[in-house]
Amino acid sequence: EVQLVESGGGLVQPGGSLRLSCAASAFTFSSFSMTWVRQAPGKGLEWVANIKHDGSEKYYVDSVKGRFTISRDNAKNSLYLQMNNLRIEDTAVYYCAREREYCSSISCSPFFDYWGQGTLVTVSS
Amino acid sequence: DVQMTQSPSSVSASVGDRVTITCRASQGIVNWLAWYQQKPGKAPKLLIFAASYLQSGVPSRFSGSGSGTDFTLTISNLQPEDFATYYCQQANSFPPFTFGPGTKVDI
Numbered sequence: 001e002v003q004l005v006e007s008g009g010g011l012v013q014p015g016g017s018l019r020l021s022c023a024a025s026a027f028t029f030s031s032f033s034m035t036w037v038r039q040a041p042g043k044g045l046e047w048v049a050n051i052k053h054d055g056s057e058k059y060y061v062d063s064v065k066g067r068f069t070i071s072r073d074n075a076k077n078s079l080y081l082q083m084n085n086l087r088i089e090d091t092a093v094y095y096c097a098r099e100r101e102y103c104s105s106i107s108c109s110p111f112f113d114y115w116g117q118g119t120l121v122t123v124s125s
Numbered sequence: 126d127v128q129m130t131q132s133p134s135s136v137s138a139s140v141g142d143r144v145t146i147t148c149r150a151s152q153g154i155v156n157w158l159a160w161y162q163q164k165p166g167k168a169p170k171l172l173i174f175a176a177s178y179l180q181s182g183v184p185s186r187f188s189g190s191g192s193g194t195d196f197t198l199t200i201s202n203l204q205p206e207d208f209a210t211y212y213c214q215q216a217n218s219f220p221p222f223t224f225g226p227g228t229k230v231d232i
Contacts, residue, residue: 059220
């Protein structure tokens with residue numbers, strides 16, 4: 001069964017850094033794009049970043065551009081999110097998710113079919 | 126960015142009821158919409174992709190419809206395990222992928 005397990009969350013002061021990891025198993029990790037989604041306490045879901053299967057393309061939500069870096073190591077079946085210059089508003093549970101594509105005759109579109117259990121990042125002084 | 130809205134923000138229902146949740150996109154997204162269910166303290170779970178395709182293993186009482194800007198998620202014969210928050214998410218114009226604010230289904 002597909003499994004995604006996040007780790008690396010914790011308490012950090014504003015301006016600090018954290019590196020989140022997501023360990024994948026039971027599927028060919030190197031064939032799938034991957035995504036990070038976060039959820040602030042009591043709030044909705046916010047997409048953060050994604051990375052193509054081979055790491056060739058990376059995209060970010062505007063609020064984290066220049067501060068967060070998504071990466072992957074396909075040999076280790078692992079996804080990462082390096083978070084620098086953290087702000088109080090980055091406090092959230094961070095989920096990694098697998099992207100799968102559905103294609104019509106005209107185009108393809110991704111959706112998130114498997115999610116990890118999440119890791120909590122708390123930014124506070 | 127494509128903005129997503131959902132209505133209602135919450136709905137009270139009973140076991141056996143039929144519940145309909147609406148999602149609207151700020152611009153046309155063809156049928157590139159997914160629906161997720163989230164229970165407290167748990168990760169979201171994919172229910173429907175491409176507006177109307179049921180994810181494997183999801184009960185057939187869940188159905189989705191719509192295209193363009195207006196979409197619906199219908200839960201027929203509501204079961205106790207269906208009490209949760211439901212989110213729509215567009216995947217036509219990205220980055221960024223954007224989610225709706227959620228609809229809480231409770232008793």
